[in-house]
Amino acid sequence: MTAKNAEDPDNAAAGLGKIEGERLVKDRAARGTVYSPVTERVAADLKDILGPSGVTVDSEKCAAYSADETLPWFERDYPAEAVCFPQTTEQVSSLMSYANRNMIPVTPRGAGTGLSGGAVPALGGIVLSMERMNRIIEVDEINRTLTAEPGVITAEITKAAREHGMLYAGDPCSGDISFIGGNVAENAGGNKVIKYGATGAHVLGLEVVLPDGRVTAFGGKRRKDVTGYDFIRLIVGSEGTLAVVTKIILNLLPLPKCVMDLLAPMPDIESAVRLASLVATKSGVMPSSIEFMDRQSILNVEKFTGIEIPFSASAAAYLIIQVDGMEHEQLWRDAHRVGDVCVECGALEVFVGDDRNARDRIWEIRHLVAEEEWTISMPLLSKEDIVIPCGAIPAFMDELPGLAERHRASYNAYGHIGDGNIHMTVFPAEEDGRSDLFARADAMRLDLYHIVRRLGGALSGEHGIGLKRAKYSPIFLGETCVDLIKNIKRAFDPNHILNPGKIIP
Ligand SMILES: Cc1cc2nc3c(=O)[nH]c(=O)nc-3n(C[C@H](O)[C@H](O)[C@H](O)COP(=O)(O)OP(=O)(O)OC[C@H]3O[C@@H](n4cnc5c(N)ncnc54)[C@H](O)[C@@H]3O)c2cc1C
Known part of the structure; x- marks a missing residue:
């Protein structure tokens, strides 16, 4: 042929x-x-x-x-x-x-x-x-591991661990619909990375099928292993370009018994970033989530849902800070300490959710931000996933109004600020008609990526490069790195049959 x-x-x-x-x-x-x-x-x-x-x-x-x-x-x-x-x-x-x-x-x-x-x-x-390879093979209480096939829905893994009194801490916001194999292939993140790490932090072992059909295993039910190269870290996040994952051994943790959420409207971006960066060291409490929404994200939710969000006229940004622990009274003390740092950093108010109802109302705002973005930005969902050092976020946010003006566009920004991971969507103005929307968004995206690179950032924090971002990855990776990626790909897949066309152009 x-x-x-x-x-x-x-x-x-x-x-x-x-x-x-x-x-x-x-x-x-x-x-x-x-x-x-x-x-x-x-x-x-x-x-x-x-x-x-x-x-x-x-x-x-x-x-x-x-x-x-x-x-x-x-x-x-x-x-x-x-x-x-x-x-x-x-x-x-x-x-x-x-x-x-x-x-x-x-x-x-x-x-x-x-x-x-x-x-x-x-x-x-x-x-x-992989949808028919969907068995949870085992929950091992002694080794604190869960072994599953790749087609198990992530939430089922969380549930199985919970039934054994343990926590599976990999938790992308898509946990109810995504598969654990997809999470591993993307090294999926989510709201809890700041404390628990992304999916890869929980992977102890993998069984994989190589592109030529050979089956092999990396790692196992052990928490240390420096025997040879770390193939698990290589396969995690490789987006299905090196091997097909057929079995996963996950690390489980003790299950926190109580959770509290704080919502802090902040007067300006600088104080929001300062709070996100310093809250752990100043309070002595490691939050399990630090999420960020800019004013435009909040205004979009108000406009499209009719929900009124307190301080939307004066706040430039909102943070959701979650703390978890084993004991309620201790957690209250932790939440207080975190609340004090919020006030110290200039929070206009601190709302505390300590029961299911109040917590759900706080997170509803964050979920609606992501949902409304889909409504507003169709047919062009440009959802970005850039990641920058936290200290560079104020400089980054300062660049955005100029960027929008240069490209006659608007934008909203939100995301996992504790990790420096900002999701933003650009909305090119439609006055010239929709025909060149994609081309104009592309020009803006290139401009954006050069800003991100200058500030020490990267193209994707958790959603991956895939097909969507492959043509931009060399901006960030550099020639030597692209060369290494090509050589690693060749070593695993000399015929280029596994998921071709992804990660690099
Ligand atoms: C509403 C919503 C919220 C989201 N929230 C988050 C979030 O908070 N954090 C986050 O990181 N992502 C998020 N995502 C993105 C997405 O859910 C994740 O990337 C997820 O890990 C993809 O899993 P999947 O099973 O759907 O994989 P797919 O989309 O089917 O595949 C993803 C990649 O994995 C590869 N792959 C899949 N299975 C295997 C396998 N067994 N072996 C080898 N390669 C494989 C595919 O080839 C592909 O490259 C969100 C998506 C939506 C729609």
């Missing part, structure tokens, strides 16, 4: 439906690697490996597995040619070995909640859905 064959009408007829979209053919050709399409013969072979119900080539079903939550960026542009649903590691191994021999691209997929197009089949081929 040659690249030319893939564009040949006769060959397309032998393929399955409208699998060879114009863009796909162009992108495949531009890659220079010679990939094969999924023909009827290939589909039959895949069914031999996975059983008839383990494969679909139905174009509607394939379309449902061809996008993620980066919508509308990649909707319909990159159709999968087949979707496969393995149930065992052995099946994944046979499938990878077959795809590797036959030069068919394979894109691993979790729940498809990604925000960078990581699970989008950039060059077509097979989407490898």
